[in-house]
Amino acid sequence: MHEGAHVGVESDLDALWAAVPCPTLVVDREGIVQALSGSAESLLPGAVPGGRIDESVDWLSSAHHHLVEFSPGAAGRDASLVSGSVVSGSVGGRKFDAHAAVLPSGEVAWSLVEDTGQLLREAQEALAREQERTAILLEASSVLNASLNVDRCREATVQMAARHLADAAVLVAPAGRGRRLPVFYSDLTGPVEQCSVDADPAVVAGLSEALHGFPPVSSGWIDPVSVPDWLVPQHFSGSVGSVMILTLPGHGVSAGALVLLRRTDRPVYSADEEMFAGLFAARAGAALSAARLYAEQAAITRTLMRDLLPPPLHGLHGIEFAGGYRASKDYEVVGGDFYDFHPAVRPEDETLVVLGDVCGKGLDAAVMTGKIRNTLQALTPLAEDHEGVLTLLNRAMLSSDHTRFATLVLASVAYRDGQVALRLTCAGHPPPLIVRHDGQVEEANTKGTLVGALERITVQSFETHLAPGETCVLYTDGITEARGGPLGNDFFGEQRLAAALTGCAGMPAEAVVERVLMLASEWVGQRVHDDIAVVAITAPQRTHLSAVDGHTRGRYVA
Numbered sequence: 001m002h003e004g005a006h007v008g009v010e011s012d013l014d015a016l017w018a019a020v021p022c023p024t025l026v027v028d029r030e031g032i033v034q035a036l037s038g039s040a041e042s043l044l045p046g047a048v049p050g051g052r053i054d055e056s057v058d059w060l061s062s063a064h065h066h067l068v069e070f071s072p073g074a075a076g077r078d079a080s081l082v083s084g085s086v087v088s089g090s091v092g093g094r095k096f097d098a099h100a101a102v103l104p105s106g107e108v109a110w111s112l113v114e115d116t117g118q119l120l121r122e123a124q125e126a127l128a129r130e131q132e133r134t135a136i137l138l139e140a141s142s143v144l145n146a147s148l149n150v151d152r153c154r155e156a157t158v159q160m161a162a163r164h165l166a167d168a169a170v171l172v173a174p175a176g177r178g179r180r181l182p183v184f185y186s187d188l189t190g191p192v193e194q195c196s197v198d199a200d201p202a203v204v205a206g207l208s209e210a211l212h213g214f215p216p217v218s219s220g221w222i223d224p225v226s227v228p229d230w231l232v233p234q235h236f237s238g239s240v241g242s243v244m245i246l247t248l249p250g251h252g253v254s255a256g257a258l259v260l261l262r263r264t265d266r267p268v269y270s271a272d273e274e275m276f277a278g279l280f281a282a283r284a285g286a287a288l289s290a291a292r293l294y295a296e297q298a299a300i301t302r303t304l305m306r307d308l309l310p311p312p313l314h315g316l317h318g319i320e321f322a323g324g325y326r327a328s329k330d331y332e333v334v335g336g337d338f339y340d341f342h343p344a345v346r347p348e349d350e351t352l353v354v355l356g357d358v359c360g361k362g363l364d365a366a367v368m369t370g371k372i373r374n375t376l377q378a379l380t381p382l383a384e385d386h387e388g389v390l391t392l393l394n395r396a397m398l399s400s401d402h403t404r405f406a407t408l409v410l411a412s413v414a415y416r417d418g419q420v421a422l423r424l425t426c427a428g429h430p431p432p433l434i435v436r437h438d439g440q441v442e443e444a445n446t447k448g449t450l451v452g453a454l455e456r457i458t459v460q461s462f463e464t465h466l467a468p469g470e471t472c473v474l475y476t477d478g479i480t481e482a483r484g485g486p487l488g489n490d491f492f493g494e495q496r497l498a499a500a501l502t503g504c505a506g507m508p509a510e511a512v513v514e515r516v517l518m519l520a521s522e523w524v525g526q527r528v529h530d531d532i533a534v535v536a537i538t539a540p541q542r543t544h545l546s547a548v549d550g551h552t553r554g555r556y557v558a
Contacts, residue, residue, distance in 0.1 A: 036048075140280055164280075165260050165276075166260035171184040201257075256288065325337065338358070350413065354410055390410070405452035420465060423461060433497070433498060434466070439503070444472075448460060469540075520532060
């Protein structure tokens with residue numbers, strides 16, 4: 001065969017070897033690569049025809065030289081003994097089995113077959129690790145979102161972090177008005193410890209940045225020796241070997257910083273562990289922010305509700321005052337019914353009691369209730385003139401951008417000349433009932449137009465006195481229009497209320513209110529009802545009063 005034909009055969013063989021799908025190298029007895037497949041070129045970038053095998057795969061080079069020592073001939077019995085040899089090694093972190101085939105030319109063809117069993121084991125381990133981490137994140141979401149209390153959420157965060165991510169965990173919350181930092185510690189040896197530390201977070205690499213919401217620095221950049229004592233739990237045993245500092249991202253504002261500590265006998269944090277810790281911190285930060293926002297909204301609500309809730313009533317200047325309120329829905333605190341109390345400074349001055357009912361119920365009605373109460377508070381100095389007060393309130397409501405109206409009853413009460421003087425004025429409201437000492441119940445002869453509905457207010461006032469043990473009861477129509485009873489659709493009604501009050505003669509004001517609310521609640525049961533408000537004004541038994549002229553007592557209600 002001439003030289004050109006020989007070159008053509010070699011070229012065909014090279015092309016044939018290059019097309020082999022399995023990563024394959026043909027190596028001569030001196031360890032020189034003669035040919036290799038395309039897949040081998042991708043797997044072993046350093047392997048090229050003419051290069052030495054020990055320059056690309058050192059473990060395969062050792063096996064190759066060991067093999068050719070026992071095959072001195074190109075063919076024959078000796079060569080057949082070494083064909084089929086298998087050695088194992090790693091390439092790029094992957095495990096391969098190299099299968100040897102001795103060619104007739106004396107060269108060895110090494111075929112690299114990846115160890116699929118090892119791959120399967122690694123895949124299973126990775127899957128188990130991800131399943132475990134997913135379970136941890138689900139637990140974190142469940143536990144951290146279970147409470148809207150900020151401190152309990154912080155305690156849960158450090159407990160879970162110490163259990164799953166570190167040997168100890170520390171949560172540093174943003175400083176409040178002062179410089180002191182709230183700090184929470186957990187190392188699983190006891191309960192979470194909390195204290196306030198006067199320290200500068202800037203002295204710890206990455207801590208100040210985390211408190212301001214910046215991305216965390218790599219744990220490899222943080223020197224464990226530089227961690228101050230105040231950042232290590234009191235019962236942490238051993239030395240700190242590695243540290244990770246993460247921000248707890250909130251809704252636009254950092255919820256704090258999470259510091260994870262590992263002992264020196266544990267491996268340092270890997271990039272994969274840092275990524276997982278970041279996912280945990282994100283969930284914790286979201287839960288903490290939700291708790292913080294809830295706390296802020298609750299504080300705002302309490303501040304606003306303070307002016308909407310009925311005030312506590314008490315005895316004043318020898319007169320008993322008591323009130324009771326029940327919203328139309330058990331989960332609501334305020335509604336459209338209300339009462340207010342403006343105490344007199346001196347016994348001879350008049351104390352103003354207001355009870356009213358705003359059209360509607362729920363939060364919208366409660367907001368209008370607040371406006372009415374604030375307006376009446378400003379009009380208190382004019383309370384001697386009930387009609388004048390109601391006229392001014394009517395103008396204020398008509399000038400507001402709303403369509404709600406209200407019914408009101410004003411009661412001016414004073415202890416004068418040994419008597420409890422009582423002046424009542426209704427504006428579209430059910431007239432108060434007066435329980436006399438003998439059990440008779442009178443309806444106050446007062447009436448008037450709605451407030452906030454018409455341009456002009458017209459009212460008729462009523463004056464009387466209360467003898468010892470007598471009570472004036474102010475109530476809203478939530479009492480009389482409460483539906484219930486045996487058939488479930490009957491009104492409680494004025495007659496039934498008057499009959500119930502007959503047995504309240506001589507009772508303290510608190511007892512009268514409790515009895516009215518109890519009877520109304522029993523009548524309604526679990527059915528839907530309107531807002532209910534009741535106020536009792538009582539001349540106590542111990543107060544000595546002079547006789548009252550019967551002509552001023554009003555008319556009797558059977």
